Amino acid sequence: MxxxxxxxxxxxxxxxxxxxxxxxxxxxxxxxxxxxxxxxxxxxxxxxxxxxxxxxxxxxxxxxxxxxxxxxxxxxxxxxxxxxxxxxxxxxxxxxxxxxxxxxxxxxxxxxxxxxxxxxxxxxxxxxxxxxxxxxxxxxxxxxxxxxxxxxxxxxxxxxxxxxxxxxxxxxxxxxxxxxxxxxxxxxxxxxxxxxxxxxxxxxIKLKKTKIIDQIIVSVDLGLTNSAVCSAMYSDGTVIGRKFINQPIEKDRMNTLVGKLKKAQRNSGFIEAPNYWKKINGLQNHIKVNTASEIIKFAETYDADVIVFEYLGKMHIPKGIFGAKKLRHKLHHWCKLGVQSKVEEMAHYRGMRLRRVNPKYTSSLAFDGSGEVKRNTKKDLATFQNGKVYHADLSASYNIGARYFIREILKPFSEKKRLAIQAKVPELLARTRLTLASLISLHQALRTNGAKPA
Structure with missing residues (x-):
């Protein structure tokens, strides 16, 4: 291309x-x-x-x-x-x-x-x-x-x-x-x-055409507390690298500016406030570019073939959110879209592909298959049903990578083979509840049946 x-x-x-x-x-x-x-x-x-x-x-x-x-x-x-x-x-x-x-x-x-x-x-x-x-x-x-x-x-x-x-x-x-x-x-x-x-x-530029069984991917969760959490992964679910990306200073400055902007608008009615927006957009752009650059550096370190994100879709603002909190929610969503767009551009320069998966329940399900998690007040840690405490965004990144591999492994199989595998791994039927444990179970079922991914 x-x-x-x-x-x-x-x-x-x-x-x-x-x-x-x-x-x-x-x-x-x-x-x-x-x-x-x-x-x-x-x-x-x-x-x-x-x-x-x-x-x-x-x-x-x-x-x-x-x-x-x-x-x-x-x-x-x-x-x-x-x-x-x-x-x-x-x-x-x-x-x-x-x-x-x-x-x-x-x-x-x-x-x-x-x-x-x-x-x-x-x-x-x-x-x-x-x-x-x-x-x-x-x-x-x-x-x-x-x-x-x-x-x-x-x-x-x-x-x-x-x-x-x-x-x-x-x-x-x-x-x-x-x-x-x-x-x-x-x-x-x-x-x-x-x-x-x-x-x-x-x-x-020719994009990489590595077979799915030989691929190394970087799965990325654009989280709440961190700008991005990355995991490098083999097709069998082995995680070979992790990276946390965040810009706490820039985010703190931007939150302060958003608060000042909303305070000025409350006191003076609706105002455009170009100076505030100039600073906010500058910080937003720095966060976007820095996050994308760090993701690409991490992918190059492991010679990744594919970078996997969640499909974001349209922005949904929860009910009861207004003022500065509503604006921060919008900025967070716009930044996520900007990061994905920038990473796609930079990845293609290096021959890497970019893929997206269904985002539903990636964060709310434990990567070990134990079920739904309970997140703490800061939303950065998750308690699994078996009592394990793990980083919520890191668990989500495992699930994102697993969903990509499961989809690509099952894609070339005939309907008969797919049904036979799903009979041994029933959780594959509910695609919105797939986790890293599902990928590991899928590989065990393939070895039992003597089948190999394409």
């Missing part, structure tokens, strides 16, 4: 104002093209990607063979680079196509509501002409690299398009292991008062 990564490099030689004219002209041109595509969509909507660009250019670009285009783009945007124009056409068509799709969905919802006799108050989508888009600098036409940290780019300056030499910070390029990745066209990006040149890289 093809993987893409983008590396951001700050431009050191110029301030943000040097590229303002370039961004403004590109965005105005994009808005112009969006309006043209919308007006002519009946003629352009069914075209292929290769056919679209020349068709739109016939409407807007004046040439010797096309002296009187329908829309006067050439006069409004003097000397506008051809590759930048084609980039804007591609971007504009995507904007219009998305709008048309949303409009069709809105009309379908409206028709369905009227057919059922319901009142439909949802407003229709609106086509936005103005977008904070950033130009792609095509190599040769808009971008020429001079050295590892220098390049010349074409920008709009003094009402003309001229070449400008820039110097950028290349430390990210040196530290990200991209020597064998293909470099694509860069993008000029402005964030706040800083400008960056972003390079995207692509590489064809």
């Amino acid at each position: 093809e993987q893409t990564k983008t590396i951001k490099n700050k431009i050191l030689s110029h301030g943000s104002t040097a590229f303002e004219p370039t961004l403004l002209v590109y965005r105005h041109a994009l808005g112009f093209i969006v309006e043209v595509i919308e007006k002519e969509y009946s003629l352009l909507g069914g075209l292929l990607t290769k056919e679209l660009t020349p068709a739109v250019e016939k409407f807007i670009h004046r040439t010797k063979n096309n002296p009187t285009p329908k829309y006067n783009f050439t006069s409004n945007f003097y000397k506008f680079p051809s590759y930048l124009r084609r980039s804007a056409i591609s971007k504009g068509f995507g904007i219009v196509k998305s709008y048309r799709s949303n409009l069709q969905n809105w009309e379908d919802e409206k028709s369905k509501a009227h057919a059922e006799g319901k009142v439909f108050k949802k407003k229709p989508p609106v086509l936005r002409v103005e977008h904070d888009a950033f130009p792609v600098l095509y190599k040769g036409n808009m971008f020429n690299r001079l050295s590892t940290d220098q390049a010349e780019i074409k920008i709009h300056k003094n009402n003309d398009w001229v070449w400008e030499i820039i110097t950028f910070n290349d430390k990210n390029l040196k530290n990200r292991g991209i020597m064998d990745w293909k470099e694509n066209n860069p993008t000029l990006v402005k964030i706040g008062k800083k400008c960056f040149i972003n390079f995207s890289y692509t590489k064809e």
Whole structure:
């Protein structure tokens, strides 16, 4: 599968104002093209990607063979680079196509509501002409690299398009292991008062295809007290490694900020409080990235083939939770989603696969098969029915890994073989109650029957 990564490099030689004219002209041109595509969509909507660009250019670009285009783009945007124009056409068509799709969905919802006799108050989508888009600098036409940290780019300056030499910070390029990745066209990006040149890289990566019997997995429980608890496991249920990941300082700071935010909102009514949210989002992002990085490091230590998570699904807020506690619950769920997404991206770069299992009862059932557990007030320890006290999230991580192996081991078996195995291991019938003990029992049954996992 093809993987893409983008590396951001700050431009050191110029301030943000040097590229303002370039961004403004590109965005105005994009808005112009969006309006043209919308007006002519009946003629352009069914075209292929290769056919679209020349068709739109016939409407807007004046040439010797096309002296009187329908829309006067050439006069409004003097000397506008051809590759930048084609980039804007591609971007504009995507904007219009998305709008048309949303409009069709809105009309379908409206028709369905009227057919059922319901009142439909949802407003229709609106086509936005103005977008904070950033130009792609095509190599040769808009971008020429001079050295590892220098390049010349074409920008709009003094009402003309001229070449400008820039110097950028290349430390990210040196530290990200991209020597064998293909470099694509860069993008000029402005964030706040800083400008960056972003390079995207692509590489064809083959994911591991290890047989299930030979696989090493890392099962991850994104818990309540710890950001993540990981277990490295063989297919027979042998646990060969454990890791606890947490960021107590960042979490304490974030909880304090959430409390202050809610206090300010109680005293002053609803306020957006951008400074509070900026700090909260920064801490949230640090927790997400650090957790994902530690999971990947742990997986690399054991040369894992697969990383297994619980399927999270939609967020469900318990009744009676409101205020700061409700916001913390939301932040916790959003962080879990972010961690899974980041781990999936990083795992694929390394050829590892990512799988998800049913989360029901993974935490409430003891890994040794003794039944439901009783958790202490801090929710970090669990007391089994046989009296054993164990870490609740670690027990859950064992169950997550076991559920993955059981599913993959039974998948290739015929229905007859599966029923014969389930007759010897009855707990396999209730898939939401599978534990590590179930996996061990399954292997014992397979050895008895002389069957082997695929």
